Amino acid sequence: MQDFIQEHFINRKNTNSSKWDNLAVRFNDNRDLLAMWVADMEFKTAKEILSAINERVNHGIFGYSLTPNSYYESFISWMKQYHNVELKKEWIRFNLGVVNSIYHLINCFSKENDSILILSPVYYPFARAVKDNHRKLVENELVYNEDNGEFCIDYDKLEKDIVTNDVKMVIFCSPHNPISRIWNADELKKCFDIFKKHNVLIISDEIHQDFTYKKSFISALNYEEYFDNLIILNAASKTFNLACLLNSHIIIPNEKLLAVYDEFAKRFNQIETNIIGQLATEIAYKKARYWLENVKEIIYKNYLYIKDEFAKDEITKNIIISPFEGTYLLFLNFSKVINENRMKEFIQDDCMIAIDYGDWFGKDYKGFMRVNLATAPIHIEEFVKRVKNQLKIKDYR
Ligand SMILES: Cc1ncc(COP(=O)(O)O)c(C=O)c1O
Structure with missing residues (x-):
């Protein structure tokens, strides 16, 4: 060490x-x-990531690029090996970062004044993204236990907050920053059942998926029964300290949601990729465990x-x-x-x-x-x- x-x-x-x-x-x-x-x-x-980047930089040409198949293979195999997820290439879209994706998804899947729920305390750009886009922020407080510092979800209150405010979308943090919780299967299912019952679109921010210690992380991608209402965001940026290379994933398993997103992304002509960010991610998943x-x-x-x-x-x-x-x-x-x-x-x-x-x-x-x-x-x-x-x-x- x-x-x-x-x-x-x-x-x-x-x-x-x-x-x-x-x-x-x-x-x-x-x-x-x-x-x-x-x-x-x-x-x-x-060092494997650095040498791949150096080699690419030395090539000296930064013309328009594409995402090679080897990128998808590397990402899909990481998700299979470490998260037991059967990820399909067709579900994957790219963006410049997870927060950026949250801003896009809010615009794509909700309208002004719609209610969007977060479970607080939570990573502050979630609230900022809701407010910046003139949606109504609904803060569902996690329950704090002063004896052991643990936070957990009050399901009755969660459902009540959703119904009372007619919530359309939840930005869910899993693992949850800043409280460092990894939600267990029971917690995920209870929450997701409530979201599904009330037709709330789940944006699951899983950027911290690889930082687990004594407890396993369960990706929402393991639950097919929620795919109609589910979008997952992740990236290699936290995992391998690559934040400024601006490459992240939007994963949309449901065809209808994906079509809506693609139609939305067209308006930005969002087709280009960041070659260095993608190269770093591919090599990270392949060689840097x-x-x-x-x-x-x-x-x-x-x-x-x-x-x-x-x-x-x-x-x-x-x-x-x-x-x-x-x-x-x-x-x-x-x-x-x-x-x-x-x-x-x-x-x-x-x-x-x-x-x-x-x-x-x-x-x-x-x-x-x-x-x-x-x-x-x-x-x-x-x-x-x-x-x-x-x-x-x-x-x-
Ligand atoms: C939960 C969560 N989401 C997103 C981000 C930032 O992601 P990005 O740099 O891809 O926008 C962070 C960074 O701390 C985070 O903790």
Whole structure:
């Protein structure tokens, strides 16, 4: 693991990184904050991917391109091998990113003022996409258990929110960012039955599908019975740290939905592909599983380190850590040790750490923060050290 870190852990300052070089804008802070927010990684992607890109760049021609069959084979076989999904080539469409796809699907499958539901706390661009497109945002709150930090779904409330608001679409996050839940079969079926009963179109964002640790992830693509109402979004971008190469998948198994989407996409003449993004994805799925396994090992160790270190200390043992099942993001509840109105003063002003504030994900989560674990242990140790020390020096309650 040490060798892997040595080889892949990179200083990203001054590389136009939104995580490291946009702190002054996003956090209104010109100091040298330790950046643990944006969900990308501090690890250089796999050497097999880099050498394929280099070879392609050296070829020197960037004319119009197409998606080769080998791309589909690589993606389909990854989905079969690791997610037990029988993916068909005909179902796959491409886009520049999952968030971009959410914006498109909202426009394609709903009208202004239609109600769209999200289960909060959730990745904040979901709410933004609904609001930016002048749809009505329905926030169904997950139920939080303060004893163990776990979030779960209140099915009665979910159904009531759908019926009362005449919800047309749900943007479902699976695995769920920021709470790092991997929904189990029973939870998925219960939710999807409710969506189906009320004819709610499910957009299942599965971008974090490959970050599983002790629990398996179940793709919605395993449930044929919901295909009439289902669109899946995924990409290799989180899995292999390729976000800026802008290549993602929209998967639509139902012919009618696919025809509606294709008609919509025609209006944008959306036919071109991004050759570098597609090449990186193809090679990643073919050759870089070992890289992902290494990264996952580091991430899980980082999680255990925070959990163990916080448990050892009289103050930090009161921080509630949501069970870490999937993604590489950890959701921490500081409300027992910090007054929720003093979160910024604590973590940003005093600890000099940039995290995702809990209330970015939902208004009731001011006492929470989301921390990115996809970094070298040295950053995680620094995070723990600053948090522990600062809570000893000053009382934020
Ligand atoms: C749930 C979820 N969806 C989508 C994205 C972003 O995807 P993209 O960069 O493809 O738009 C993220 C990034 O953090 C995410 O957590």
